[in-house]
Each structure stands twice: as C-alpha cells, then as structure tokens.
Amino acid sequence: MISFIGTDLDGTLLNSNKEISQENIRAIRAAVDKGITFAICSGRTLDSVQNFFDALQVPGYKVLLNGAVIFDPNNKKISDRPIAKAVVDDLLRSVDGYGFKVVIDGLDSTYVTDPELSDATYFEGVSKRNVLVGSVSELREINDRKDSVVYKVCFSSSEDRVAQLMKKIETFTSMPVVISRSGESYYELNALDCTKLSGLQRISAVSKIPIAEFMCFGDYGNDLEMLRGVGYGVAMDNAMEEVKDVADIITGTNDENGVAQVINRVLDKKIK
Template identity: 30%
Template sequence: MLPYRLLALDLDGTTLNDNKEISFPTKYWVKQAVENGVIVSIATGRGRQTAEAFRKELSLSSPMVFLNGAEIWKTPADLFERHYLKTQDIFRLHRLATQTDSWFWGFTVDRFIRKPDWQDEDVNDRWMKFGLLNNNVTLIKELKLELESWGHLEITQSAENNLEISAKGITKEYGIRKVCSLLDIELENVMAIGDSFNDLQLLTSVGLGVAMENASDEVKRAADKITSSNEKDGVARAICQYIFEIDYREKL
C-alpha cells in the first residue's frame, strides 16, 4: 500500500520547468502515481484559463484547485465552488495599482485580465483573484501591509515582487482540504509539493510537505523534505522517493 493517497502539485516553479514545460520524467512519474491509485490534484495560483492545458497534458480528471483555492473543480466538467472578491475591493485594488504604477492581472469567471486589457466596466465582473507586481520590493512590502489593514482579504505571494489577493480564508490549503472532504481522505494522507509563499500553509498542513530546491529559504525551512529543483525533475524525484520509496537514479 502506498503511503499517500493524494498528491497536490503546484505548477509554476514546481511541476513546470523555467520554460513553462512539463518534462518527460515528470509526466511519466505522475502517470505512474495515477495508475497505482494515487489521486493527483493540481493546486495552483493560476486560473483555469492558463492551467487547463497542463491538466490535459498530464491527463488528469481528478479535482483541481485553481486561483489559490478561489475556484475548485470536482472534475473538468463539474464545478464545486467559487469565491469572489467584492466589486468595491476590485475598484480599490485597481486604483492602488494605478497610483503605484504597478503591473496587475486577475481572473474573473470568464476572463484572464491584464493591465493592458483593463476597461472601466471590468470592475463589475465576478473577480476571484487580483494580482499586483512591482519590482520595487520595498513598495510591495508596503502594499502588503496596506492590504492587510483592510482586514477582509487573503494576501499571499508567488514571488517577492508580487501580491496575490483573494477573499479572506481562501488558500491552497483551504482548497486541498475541500478536495479531501470530497474524496474522504485525511490531510495526513496527502503529499504536497511546492516552491513559494502561496504553498506555505499547504506544505505545513499535509502529511508530507515537499519544497523544491528552488524554493525560498522560508518555504524550505517549513517543509518536511526538500527535493531537486524544477529544472532537475524535482517532482519526479519526489514521487519516486516518497510515494514509491525507490531511488530515482535507478530509473534514469
């Protein structure tokens, strides 16, 4: 019997290499996990609009967690739940991005909207996530404090120069907990792999949290184990070592 029933995979910096591709070894070992009864769920900050191609590439039909937990699907055709930001907050976030000359993006039910795409009427769409990016890291820290002071938002990061904003309480951990309840799986039977701050809560709540070698020091300190980088098939190696309990080098 394999030690974990559910494998939760981040995409960027984890399952994807720096060219935003899934390597052959990663695809092979994900397939081996699925064929041996492990449920593999993507848990990503991406929206379905930009993550669906990778789900298809991995041939997964299991529950998926998108937008850091703001959108959860039981199957590719069966939506489970969505969580929306308030229109007033989108207005304020857009104004903050404009005032600080920050790049911004976000996901609504139907669209992936970036700064050049913005139309004033977009504020009324059903937004699930809003992102801010500025290479002035000091400014990002100040913006994070400002947004936290609003008191009703969930703010996380996928890099030190960005902020990802969702409704309060919406995280990848929340999403995977929901998936576990759907599948009648305990969190202790979950292995999660990630690399960034938006993976932190998930990695520390599951049975085995695995950080990529390219993760930040804070994430690596919080994880139970560290695997190779996303450029060296870290996900494939972790599946071999912690799910199948074999030496990846034997399968090269």
C-alpha cells in the same frame, strides 16, 4: 500512507521552459495508475491549468486561482469564492496613479494594466484570454460589469520600486483578503479563507481522504501554508528558504524533475 498528490506549477512541476518534463509525466501517470488521487494547485486560471492536464492525460482535481475555484476530476465545480466587487474596487482605487502592474483574474480571463510593458505580468503572453488594458480605471470598469467575477487581484512592480509596493501591500492587511507572495515583486490577493490549503481541506472533506494522507509540492510563498498543513510537504530545491523550512522533504529543482524524484520514491515504497 499517501493517497493524494498535489503540485504547484510554476517553479515546481514546470521546468524553466514552462513545460512538464517526460520524467514528471511518467511519474504522475504511474501514481494515478496506482490509485493515488492527483491535483494541480495553482494561482493560474482554468484554461491554463486545463492545458497541463491535457498534457498529462490523467484525471484530477483543479485547485485554481490559489484555491478560489475548485473542480473535481469529473469537472464539477465544488467551490467558488470570488472577491466582493466592492473590495476589488477599493483595492484598485487605492493603487490608481502609482504605476504598478495590476492584474485581475476571472475564472478564465486575465486583465492587465502594465505601464512598464514588462511581460513579467503574464503567464503565457498576451492572448485572447490575457487582455492588456490602458489603466486601473479600465480595470475598475471591468470589475463593475454585472457579468464580471474577480477571484484574484495581483500587484507587481519593477525591482527599484519593490519597497514602495510592499508599503502599499501592508495597507491591505486590514481588508477582507488573503495576501500571498508568488514572486520577488509579485503579490496575489484572494478572498478571506481562500488559499491552496483551504482548497485542499475542502477536497479532503468531499473525497473523504484525510489531509494527513496528502503529499503536496511547492516552491514559493503561496505554497507555504499548503506544505505546512498537509501530511507530507515537499519543497523544491529552488524554493524560497521559508518554504524549505516548513517542508518535510526537500527534493531536486524544477529543472531536475524534483516532483518525479519524490513520486518515484513513493511508488517504490521508500516513503510511506
């Protein structure tokens, strides 16, 4: 029995134009109308995820920043797990001078230093909520503010420097953080025990829906544990091979309405 459907955004629910197709919108609305609980499970911030809920016009849980913050369908915060300021500062100090792209995410704000000015760092370009700063030192100053709360720290590089970035990321494995890979050269760090799966487990405890009744969709490294840990893990056909290997179902790509394909099978009782 499937009582809960959760989906990643980029590379999963969103097509290559960063939009939710009408096919996916119709399938999600139909599932919610049938009483299935819905969630978006993303590395994105609140404002970004809320924009997609506005497009869907359905209630649901928001699993934000890889599970660091969770809101229930009534917009009540049920989990809040920032990274300790001292840990953020240690991470930032350790990469100062390397020239990597570095991002720190608050609940609804993103600060970026991007020496290569690549745009790859941003989800939606530079806006009032996506602020480009000049250096890692400025990021450290932002983190040091009393009112600053950081939930996620991200590092990325150009293709020719990926090996150097990976070597630096390996030095963080002894620190109190969870490391996930969400792109070929993009790494995201959260507080310990802060993943999409752990966020869903907290939702399971609150909602009383068994995790075995959860179906979740994803495509990349920060979705791997989620797909492996829920009752029905669904990998997109465009997913990385490691994600496909742990999935129970492989659906079409994000440009083929892969999420809708499987939800419609659930609604037609072809998947139980």
